[in-house]
Amino acid sequence: MIQLKGVVKEYGNAKNKEVTRAVDGIDLEINQGEFIALLGPSGCGKTTTLMMIAGLLKATKGEILFDGKVVNQMEPKDRNIGMVFQSYALYPHLKVIDNIAFPLREKKVPKAEAYEKAKNIAKKLQIENLLNRKPAQLSGGQQQRVAMARALVKEPQILLLDEPMSNLDARLKLDLRDEIRKLQREIGVTTIIVTHDQEEALAISDRVAVLDAGKIQQYDTPYNLYHKPKNLFIANFLGTPPMNIVEGHVEEQDGRQVFAAEGVRYMLPQNREVAKEHIGCRVAIGLRPNDIRICESTENTIPVRIELVEQLGAEQLIKAKPLAGDHIIRIVAENEMKLKAGETVSIRILENKFHLFNLERNGINILS
Amino acid sequence: MSKKILKLLVVHTYMAMLTVPILFMIVWYFMTATFNSYTGSFSLDNFAFMFGPIESMGIKLPAIWPIVLNTLVYSFTIVMIEVLISVPAAYAFSRLDFKGKRNAMKFLFIMRSFPGVTLIIATFFILVKMNLVDTYLGIILVAITGSLPGHVYIMKGFFDEVPWDLEWAAMTDGCSRFRAFRKVILPAVKPGIGAIAIFSFLGAYGEWFLFKLLIFSDTRLIIGGYIAKLITEENVIVDYGLISALGLFYTLPVILFYIFSQKIFMKVNIGGSKGV
Incomplete structure (x- = not known):
């Protein structure tokens, strides 16, 4: 098990004595054999966190524990980690087989055994026909496989993947993603992947830690991240097309709660009313484009005018404005619906599929 | 004459113009060292320094x-x-x-x-x-x-x-x-x-x-x-x-x-x- 307790990483700038916090107090627990992802926009501190787990960077504050033992001062070479870098970082002067055997040779494993093991892992990754080539003679996907083989050959306690697929084309990414997942299950190695690709993170990992501004915003299963976002950042960050966020407030009317914004009035279902303290606060409603239906004008629907219809292939994306408002609402609709720009339709919000965020309290989700 | 040959010809003429003088100097250099300047015949007398002290x-x-x-x-x-x-x-x-x-x-x-x-x-x-x-x-x-x-x-x-x-x-x-x-x-x-x-x-x-x-x-x-x-x-x-x-x-x-x-x-x- 890997634990991070209040880990902070500060970078000092010698010139103006300024200190920037790349990582600002991270608590994280990763169970044996788990596959987790560190996800976030660039500059959120995810790679820095990975580097600290690898030991390539020293934490300014806090503790990193492997199986209950503090490893802050341990050298990377003693941590028994396998790491795949974004650039793959294959040793350019060594042949593929020597690259893969390198970590074993550094561990003083006898030559014959090291090369035997290297060949076995190469077979598993289907690169046994490339063993005598130099890294420069390989394609990106092949280099990626060699890097994986080199990381796995020493049977590491932890596998660290630093944006391992960001240099591959989309199709190859999908194939390799499945393969990495399968291999990880088979070997059962605890794995941490750093990525900025949310689809990749959600698809591949058991749990995802979403980072922003050096802090973990939410650490949860992919399902919960998508369906129960803890705050506005998570809601906004995950999902394509992105969630619709409409600012307004919740008010009481005839004993029922109503979300009111410019051009939008929505009576909250009785089982999803908010606590009294949030009434009157600045509140945003979060609606996924898939959770809005276009319907006949009835009770509790919102009239909108369609501004634009975009074809997504499997469905169509509607951009509409409330009749009395000026914000765009994105709606995903089936292709069968014949919709035209300029038309006025009504939309209905699925009762159990909307989120409310209190903007006066850092955008926390007040319905979950 | 095709365009390609013409191109090659231009390039080679140009390169030759630049290299011939240098080549000439190198050849001259070799000749000065290996020919006797008075008799004009081939001799390795100038390389006598390789076999002991000399006076010139x-x-x-x-x-x-x-x-x-x-x-x-x-x-x-x-x-x-x-x-x-x-x-x-x-x-x-x-x-x-x-x-x-x-x-x-x-x-x-x-x-x-x-x-x-x-x-x-x-x-x-x-x-x-x-x-x-x-x-x-x-x-x-x-x-x-x-x-x-x-x-x-x-x-x-x-x-x-x-x-x-x-x-x-x-x-x-x-x-x-x-x-x-x-x-x-x-x-x-x-x-x-x-x-x-x-x-x-x-x-x-x-x-x-x-x-x-x-x-x-x-x-x-x-x-x-x-x-x-x-x-x-x-x-x-x-x-x-x-x-x-x-x-x-x-x-x-x-x-x-x-x-x-x-x-x-x-x-x-x-x-x-x-x-x-």
Whole structure:
């Protein structure tokens, strides 16, 4: 098990004595054999966190524990980690087989055994026909496989993947993603992947830690991240097309709660009313484009005018404005619906599929 | 005539116009050395210096082989010292954080572009005071001080090109920092080491000015100074046959060396770390 307790990483700038916090107090627990992802926009501190787990960077504050033992001062070479870098970082002067055997040779494993093991892992990754080539003679996907083989050959306690697929084309990414997942299950190695690709993170990992501004915003299963976002950042960050966020407030009317914004009035279902303290606060409603239906004008629907219809292939994306408002609402609709720009339709919000965020309290989700 | 042939013709004519004069000079050079200027017939008389001390136009020249040995010893010592100092120094400048790094870098840059000749009088007096005039130690110190900053700078460029990932990968693969340097970083900067070794060798091999200034004993000369002895005496008719022969003897190793080390030089021009 890997634990991070209040880990902070500060970078000092010698010139103006300024200190920037790349990582600002991270608590994280990763169970044996788990596959987790560190996800976030660039500059959120995810790679820095990975580097600290690898030991390539020293934490300014806090503790990193492997199986209950503090490893802050341990050298990377003693941590028994396998790491795949974004650039793959294959040793350019060594042949593929020597690259893969390198970590074993550094561990003083006898030559014959090291090369035997290297060949076995190469077979598993289907690169046994490339063993005598130099890294420069390989394609990106092949280099990626060699890097994986080199990381796995020493049977590491932890596998660290630093944006391992960001240099591959989309199709190859999908194939390799499945393969990495399968291999990880088979070997059962605890794995941490750093990525900025949310689809990749959600698809591949058991749990995802979403980072922003050096802090973990939410650490949860992919399902919960998508369906129960803890705050506005998570809601906004995950999902394509992105969630619709409409600012307004919740008010009481005839004993029922109503979300009111410019051009939008929505009576909250009785089982999803908010606590009294949030009434009157600045509140945003979060609606996924898939959770809005276009319907006949009835009770509790919102009239909108369609501004634009975009074809997504499997469905169509509607951009509409409330009749009395000026914000765009994105709606995903089936292709069968014949919709035209300029038309006025009504939309209905699925009762159990909307989120409310209190903007006066850092955008926390007040319905979950 | 097709367009392609015309293009080739233009290119080759142009190249020929530029290279023929140079080629002509080289041929002339060979001819001066190997033909007797009076009789006009082929003779190797000018190469008599290879077989013992000679006297030409009143100047006595000692036997050349000890001088050749001097040259080689001097050049390889310089290469060794420069590589051994500039490689670790450049690594430090490229990779480590230490106090005064910025100022040291600035100093290095100034030293690199500073014309050392302007300091030569001061240098001479310092060496006199230190009793290092007419010694190899003195001349090596002066020569290295002049060329080291530039070589550290070149070498730093090579280290800068090696991605951090490579070093980190080695460190997670079980290497200490030093071992990562030795096993992964050094091979990646090999062309750079080759380049500075060649540069310092050529610099040392071609040195004559420092020898003329700081060395007085004939036994400590290197070939450059040896040839210079022929032309610097006044009121003497210069024996161009002998000078050409000596020059040929002097440049032939370098030419051969260039032919065999061309590949490394090409890499240096590209930027050094191809394939990394």
